[in-house]
Amino acid sequence: MMNTVFRTFVLSSTLLLGSISLPSWADESTYTTKDLNEQLVLASVWMQNSGEFKALSYQAFNLAKMSLDDYLEQHKGSKKVAVVVDADETVIDNGAYEAWLVGKDFGYSSKTWAKWMEAAQATAMPGALDFLTYAEQKGVEIFYVTNRKMVGLEGTRKNLKALDFPFVDDAHLMLRDSTSNKEPRRQKILADFDIALLMGDNLNDFSADFKTKSLEGSYAAVEKNKALFGTKYIVLPNPTYGDWEGKVYKGNWGASAAEKDQMRKAHLTAWKPES
Template sequence: MSLRLPVTLLAFALLAGCASAPSRQPAAAAPPVAVAAQPAPATVAAANDNLNAVVWTQTAIEHDLIYLQTYRDAESRLLTALKNRHWDALAKDDRTPSGKGLKPAVVLDVDETVLDNSPYQARLVRSGGEYNEADWAAWCKEEAARALPGAVEFTQFAAKHGIAVIYISNRAKDLDQATLANLRKAGLPVSGPEAFLGLGTFVEGCEQIGTEKGCRRQQIARKYRVLMQFGDQIGDFVTVLANNPEGRRRAMAPYLGWIGVRWFVLPNATYGSWEPALFNNDWSATPELRRQQKIDALRY
């Protein structure tokens, strides 16, 4: 407990202290003290809306646990799917008339599904830049992307049980070899070039629509019975006819029962078709306008 003196006693105490204090001569000026030069402050990148998404991807244990959980759950279901001859994880439009007698396979997207490209996104945040094909290609050619948690174990398990592991990617065709090399370096099974279908893969009898993967899924369906699919965007599973919030919901509505059973969706808050869906897919709009339209999409 603190003690408080009455005001009058406190005043007398202060006066007594002043009376008894010896008089002081003005002190001589102290010699200047050398001060070490301080380093210039580090350059701080301009504010970037992707900062939280990228730093969460790279540092949050929750991110890694979601991937582990997803791949482990898929692995626990895979052999049951293999034994069921009627099991098929392709959307209706991607199936062949008959899938009987086909070899089993799992189909996986590459970026942010099995390979972690967050270092590229981190570079954009630090530099204040935006995605461009030249810088992206340079990153891919480094072949430095690491495998995401659980991806190696799941794909190795599938391969061990005679299930083909097939990758579909929207990386440009000239990045095929670098991507295959990166997959192998990361420990992911690659049976050969035929196990990788990049953007620009020609599929006879099918008209390619932009970067949609439907034609490539149809090509896989001619040779394989697909047991499971994995991706970080809904276009990795089904063709999206209208890339807006309502169109995306409609595309997935018939297959909600497959999520976590035949289709396994992984988190990617750093980029994806969900973003342009909010500003009418118009990348020619200024960053400020795009940002405002994303703000307008918020519910509160």
């Protein structure tokens, strides 16, 4: 009650006197990227600290083992078998980078991300090493199809090797080159391998079907492919960033912090109690 009274007093005084600036929570023109970064806090705390996040990661890799076993039992082709995984927030955890942005008046940038990749400090997702090693022991090759740019190749290689991940070499590290579309890289793998399953935190990690421009397009693609989730496609949890965020902005990544805040909140479905 006191807080409400205080805010009412400040706003009233501001309007009457005209010489007092509106506080940041009342004046959208003062809403900064630092303010927007505060919205990373709860998701980042959850990913770094909750047992539920770890459980979901273990669940994904346990499911991957079962799916791989089922695939290998039925596989009759002459090609070798591969598993395709994304890197970031799929087999490695970059939560420390996201947490670093909190309190800063800037967001993600290729410059700071390049420094993070070079530092090679991402940790293994819970269950990732066990699954990748298991697949290797089954005679399955691992391909890391990631949209990290080639500038991050050496840092990525160093990071994955430090985590003892298998198949960390030029043939299996498939970073982004001329396009963020992963389909050409998947097709390159399919020339010599049968892909047992794909793992990622972003729908674009799975199929060209998910290369859509709107949230509605994503929903339709998910419905079309729903039978493949948990078998061919295995999704890892990532509430901090992703292709979905750009669709919330209708592709306008250059929107101001205040505009992004408004667009995020406009997509919330809120309860409206009866008066």
